[in-house]
Amino acid sequence: xLTLLSTLISFLMGGLPKLLDFFQDRSDKLHELALAxxxxxxxxxxxxxxxxxxxRIENIRxxxxxxxxxxxxxxxxxxxxxxxxxxxxAHDTSLNEGTSPWMKNLxxxxxxxxxxxxxxxxxxxxxxxxTYGWHSGATFVELAEMLWDNDTQALFASIIAFHFGxxxxxx
Numbered sequence: 001x002l003t004l005l006s007t008l009i010s011f012l013m014g015g016l017p018k019l020l021d022f023f024q025d026r027s028d029k030l031h032e033l034a035l036a037x038x039x040x041x042x043x044x045x046x047x048x049x050x051x052x053x054x055x056r057i058e059n060i061r062x063x064x065x066x067x068x069x070x071x072x073x074x075x076x077x078x079x080x081x082x083x084x085x086x087x088x089x090a091h092d093t094s095l096n097e098g099t100s101p102w103m104k105n106l107x108x109x110x111x112x113x114x115x116x117x118x119x120x121x122x123x124x125x126x127x128x129x130x131t132y133g134w135h136s137g138a139t140f141v142e143l144a145e146m147l148w149d150n151d152t153q154a155l156f157a158s159i160i161a162f163h164f165g166x167x168x169x170x171x
Contacts, residue, residue, distance in 0.1 A: 115159055122155070 096104050126147050133143045 115163065119159060122152070126152075 095107070129147055130143050133146070134140075138146075
């Protein structure tokens with residue numbers, strides 16, 4: 001019995017460390033697996049965040065390129081308008097070469113004369129209609145609404161804008 005007990009003790013002493021190593025190895029492998037899984041999850045989150053950041057950067061770059069393209073287009077348009085105005089001025093100057101001062105003044109007065117003509121025509125029609133309406137018994141409010149309608153306002157605004165607004169913006 002003593003030999004059996006000593007054999008059992010020697011078996012337990014020899015096999016117990018191997019049994020403990022088995023459980024320790026299993027625990028270590030589970031721990032390593034959990035760490036690997038956490039690392040993969042972390043890398044996926046970082047990649048996702050990195051892709052989102054990269055996408056935001058690309059969107060910013062796209063918006064910047066669109067803004068630069070619009071600015072360049074506007075710059076080209078302004079340059080073309082300036083070139084056109086210079087060509088028109090050069091053409092007008094070349095037409096005046098060799099002509100009399102009377103002809104130069106006549107050519108320069110065409111637009112203002114037409115504008116004054118339309119303005120005085122508008123005034124004549126409005127004063128005539130106002131006088132006719134006043135003698136016919138229409139109230140001032142009715143006459144004002146009839147004579148100063150949206151079409152008349154647009155016509156008057158375009159004449160004023162042509163002579164004052166366009167020249168101020170062109171300078």
